[in-house]
Amino acid sequence: xxxxxxxxxFGKPDSQLLATYLADGGYEAAxxxxxMDPDAVIEEVKKANLRGRGGAGFPxxxxxxxxxxxxxxxxxxxxxxxxxxxxxxxxxxxxxxxPHQLLEGIIIGCHAIRADYxxxxxxxxxxxxxxxxxxxxxxxxxxxxxxxxxxxxxKNLHIAVCTGAGAYVCGExxxxxxxxxxxxGEPRLKPPFPAQVGVFGLPTTVNNVETLSxxxxxxxxxxxxxxxxxxxxxxxxxxxxxxxxxxxxxxYELPQGTNLKYIIEEVAGGLLDGKTLKAVIPGGSSxxxxxxxxIDRPHSYDSMRDVGSxxxxxxxxxxxEDTCMVAAMTNLAHFYAHESCGQCTPCREGTHWLxxxxxxxxxxxxxxxxIDLLLEVCHNMMGTTICPLSDAAAMPMESFVTKFRDEFEExxxxxxxxxxxxxx
Amino acid sequence: xxxxxxxxxxxxxxxxxEEYYDRQAxxxxxxxxxxxxxxxxxxxxxxxxxxxxxxxxxxxxxVASFYTMYYKAPIGRYHVQICRTLSCAMSGAGAVIQHVKKxxxxxxxxxxxxGKFSMEEVECLALCGSAPAMIxxxxxxxxxxxxxxxxxxxxxx
Numbered sequence: 001x002x003x004x005x006x007x008x009x010f011g012k013p014d015s016q017l018l019a020t021y022l023a024d025g026g027y028e029a030a031x032x033x034x035x036m037d038p039d040a041v042i043e044e045v046k047k048a049n050l051r052g053r054g055g056a057g058f059p060x061x062x063x064x065x066x067x068x069x070x071x072x073x074x075x076x077x078x079x080x081x082x083x084x085x086x087x088x089x090x091x092x093x094x095x096x097x098x099p100h101q102l103l104e105g106i107i108i109g110c111h112a113i114r115a116d117y118x119x120x121x122x123x124x125x126x127x128x129x130x131x132x133x134x135x136x137x138x139x140x141x142x143x144x145x146x147x148x149x150x151x152x153x154x155k156n157l158h159i160a161v162c163t164g165a166g167a168y169v170c171g172e173x174x175x176x177x178x179x180x181x182x183x184x185g186e187p188r189l190k191p192p193f194p195a196q197v198g199v200f201g202l203p204t205t206v207n208n209v210e211t212l213s214x215x216x217x218x219x220x221x222x223x224x225x226x227x228x229x230x231x232x233x234x235x236x237x238x239x240x241x242x243x244x245x246x247x248x249x250x251x252y253e254l255p256q257g258t259n260l261k262y263i264i265e266e267v268a269g270g271l272l273d274g275k276t277l278k279a280v281i282p283g284g285s286s287x288x289x290x291x292x293x294x295i296d297r298p299h300s301y302d303s304m305r306d307v308g309s310x311x312x313x314x315x316x317x318x319x320x321e322d323t324c325m326v327a328a329m330t331n332l333a334h335f336y337a338h339e340s341c342g343q344c345t346p347c348r349e350g351t352h353w354l355x356x357x358x359x360x361x362x363x364x365x366x367x368x369x370x371i372d373l374l375l376e377v378c379h380n381m382m383g384t385t386i387c388p389l390s391d392a393a394a395m396p397m398e399s400f401v402t403k404f405r406d407e408f409e410e411x412x413x414x415x416x417x418x419x420x421x422x423x424x
Numbered sequence: 425x426x427x428x429x430x431x432x433x434x435x436x437x438x439x440x441x442e443e444y445y446d447r448q449a450x451x452x453x454x455x456x457x458x459x460x461x462x463x464x465x466x467x468x469x470x471x472x473x474x475x476x477x478x479x480x481x482x483x484x485x486x487v488a489s490f491y492t493m494y495y496k497a498p499i500g501r502y503h504v505q506i507c508r509t510l511s512c513a514m515s516g517a518g519a520v521i522q523h524v525k526k527x528x529x530x531x532x533x534x535x536x537x538x539g540k541f542s543m544e545e546v547e548c549l550a551l552c553g554s555a556p557a558m559i560x561x562x563x564x565x566x567x568x569x570x571x572x573x574x575x576x577x578x579x580x581x
Contacts, residue, residue, distance in 0.1 A: 086509045086548040117445065124493045125505075125549055127562035160443045165452055165491030168547065182451035183483075184490040200445055243511035243552035250553045285510060285548075315552065317511055331510050335547050341490075424514040 003229065005217050005237050006210065007253040010097040016132055018139040021100035027145065029219040033108040034153050039069075041112040045215065047223030049235035053090075054080055054171070054208035055284065055312045057234075057301035066195035067113040068203050075115040076204040078180060078194075079106060079212060081122040081129070082164050082171040085284035086335060087315030090239035091209035093251050095122070095129040098213070099136040103159065105212035107150070108219055110157050113205050117158050121176050124164040133161050168339035172387045173206040175341070186343045187387035210239060230256030234300050242268040244318035245275060245424045257298040264295070264318055272424075275320040279404075283312020285332050286392035288399035289319075309399075324419035325404040326411055329397060330355070330362045331423070336393035347390035350381035354397055361408055364416035371408050374401050427472045433461045437476065447477050451487055455494055464495040500535045500542035502580045504528075505559045508545040511552035516568075520556050521545055523570050527577065540580070 009015045009024060021027070033041050046061030067075060079102070083091040094102055106118045122130045137159055140146040148156050167185045169175045174188035177199045198204020214236055218226045227235040234256045240263055243249045247269030254263065260282060264270065271277055277292045282299060287310040294307050304311040319328060337355040342348040357374055360366045378394035378401075385391075401408060410418055429437065436457045440450040454477060458469050465488050473488075474481040488494045506512075506521050525531060528541045535542040551557035554566035558573075565576055 083550045084548055087511055087552050088548075089550045089552050092550050119444075123550070124491070125546075125559055128564065162444075162449075163452055163456065164493075165455070166493035167491055179452065180449060182448035182479075182487065184487055186490075200449075241553055243555060244514050249515075249555070317514075317552075319514070323514065328510060328514075331508070331513050335509055338547055423510075423518070 002237070002255050004253050005229070006094065006101070006213055006239060007097070007251070009101070010093065015097050016099055016136065018100060018136065018143070021098075025220075026100055026216075027104055027107075027151075029216040030104050030107045030145075031151055033111055033219045034151055034155060036111075038112045038114055041108060041219065044223045045112070045218055048214075048218045048226035049223075049230065049233055050211065050214055050218065050226065051234055051301060052208055053210035053214075053238070053313070055085065055286075055310070057311060060207065060211050063195075063205060063207070064109070064112050066193070067205055068195070069114070071203065074117065074200075074202050075113055076199045076202060077106060077110050077113060077115045077118040078173070078176060078199055078204055078206045079118060079120040080171060080173065080176060080206055080208045081120050081126070082176060083123055083126075083209070084168045084171055085286060085313045085315060086332065087241060087243055087281060087284045087317040088313040089241050089243075090251055090314070092126060092129060093239070094209050094213050095126070095133060099132050101213045101216060102209055103133075103136055103140060105215035106159060107145070107157060108215045109205070109207060109212055111155060113203075115205070116156050117160075119160055119162045119180050119199070121162045121164060121170070121180055123170075124166045130161055130163060137161065167341070168335075169341045169387065169389055172389065175387065176206065177204065184341075186341050187389075189386055231298065231300055233302065238299075238314050240267075240299065241313075241315045242318065243315070245272050245320040245323075246270065246318050247272055257300040257303065260290075260295045260297060260299040260316070263299060263316065268316075268318070271318065271320055275322065277318065278321045278323060279319040279325065281315075281317040281319070281396070283310050284315040285317065285335065285396060286310075286388075287312045288395050289403060291403055320424055322419065322422060323424050324362075324417055324422050325400055325407045326358065326362045327417060327419070327421045327423055329400040330358045332396055333358050333393070336389070340389060340393070344385035344387075344390065346381045346384040347393070350377050350390060351393045353377055354381075354393065358397070361411050362417055362421065364411060364414065366408075366412045368409070368412055370412070371401060371405065427462065427468050429458075429472070429476065430461055433457050448479060448483075451477060451479065451484065452491070455484075455488055459494060464498055466496075497533070498535055498539075498542075500540050502541050502560050502577075504541060504543040504577075505546045505549075506543070507547070507549045507551065507555070507557050509548040511548075512556040515555035517556035519570065520558070520568050520573055523573060524577070527574070541577075 170185040179185040333355040381394040
């Protein structure tokens with residue numbers, strides 16, 4: 001197996017505690033970074049080719065460099081721990097097993113972007129993870145690793161845990177900012193971007209949990225080392241989550257750009273019960289679905305884009321031959337209809353109608369025109385809303401209909417679901 | 425009678441006010457405090473929260489109504505939330521949901537007559553690698569089977 005970076009301490013006794021983290025060399029990277037010029041820290045992260053692990057893959061160092069300098073304003077770091085993309089379960093593991101790795105990344109990030117406050121926005125249902133983070137923050141406050149003049153420097157830093165309350169859309173950065181301010185989690189129009197006008201109207205960077213958890217390692221071992229772990233323009237390792245019909249579902253840390261077919265067949269042990277592969281969702285449910293002949297390629301931002309999908313959150317959902325694709329997509333259409341915040345008409349109406357129309361087809365009550373109607377609704381939903389939730393609902397639907405159109409037609413011809421709604 | 429926060433709730437509210445940047449930023453945490461004390465979020469509860477945080481009542485009401493984890497109707501002492509989204513559904517969540525409905529004789533959003541259980545089908549809980557999964561109150565249960573669900577529910581007292 002390749003080198004473990006993020007998950008190295010997973011499963012070790014008391015891996016959540018400050019004492020064990022310090023014994024493993026923890027917070028040395030933070031001390032090193034705090035002695036550096038903030039811009040030098042940003043340069044190191046740029047050199048690492050670290051791309052955002054929330055799903056969009058934007059280069060983290062460049063994002064940090066958008067923050068204003070010497071503007072005299074208070075800056076904020078908001079940590080996106082609102083993990084809710086179906087098929088994704090990596091941030092939960094990072095918080096559960098190694099909260100100090102994340103907190104050290106936050107301290108370094110706050111130094112780089114000159115922030116005095118960091119808010120970790122943890123999804124509402126993650127009670128256990130919130131408690132773990134709060135305990136870890138308490139440990140740091142006691143040691144004066146947080147508060148006024150941290151680590152004996154001039155730096156002040158307050159880190160607090162914020163809580164979501166059951167809204168998927170709050171994973172979108174501007175919705176999260178509104179939610180942290182104590183408002184409805186409705187996305188904001190951009191521009192202005194958070195680096196100019198973020199939380200409480202002040203300059204803000206939003207980073208994902210996994211992105212920040214990489215930071216201590218980059219500062220400790222250097223950007224070049226990190227870049228060398230991955231592929232061109234895409235450094236480091238990644239936590240791949242494999243779920244669905246595989247022998248060994250779970251979380252696997254592998255180099256960026258590891259072959260997707262290899263992850264499914266070798267790492268996750270292949271399909272359960274000797275079943276045949278029908279389809280793969282490569283990076284959380286919002287990514288267009290791939291057919292088996294499309295997966296023998298690197299799982300990276302660029303490679304997945306080249307095949308018409310996305311690396312997304314690296315949550316890989318494996319779908320076997322006996323799954324009804326119409327039933328599977330109906331399940332996801334329900335999700336998006338439930339999670340649309342309702343602010344933009346194409347999304348509020350579109351997600352709802354997609355769910356109604358595909359449910360009708362699955363129930364055997366569809367008509368042939370319904371198939372193109374689905375595609376038409378998808379077309380009207382893409383690129384027409386404030387945030388990407390609408391696209392995220394339309395993209396998988398479009399790919400399911402286009403790539404598995406014969407299954408949709410069969411439902412309509414037979415007047416029933418040929419697999420009786422079977423999912424695996 | 426007008427509702428009042430208990431001393432314990434008031435202490436938690438104080439901590440929230442110290443933790444966050446301004447009063448409004450404490451709203452989501454304080455709504456949880458209120459829900460913990462009063463069971464669910466009624467118009468009387470939002471009025472109390474609004475008064476305590478000196479926020480417009482309209483604002484508190486609109487925020488409480490946006491988020492699904494603020495319950496607008498009573499829930500059971502054990503609130504069973506079972507994931508229905510794709511990875512869990514592919515791993516047998518459908519059978520788990522049917523079993524729980526039958527065993528508790530309630531549907532989503534309903535409470536058993538003794539007030540002990542309520543159940544809900546929820547969207548992805550980020551436990552897809554150990555599907556199917558559910559949450560009861562604040563505890564996760566993973567890799568569920570019908571037998572395991574029976575054991576868990578039978579152990580609730």
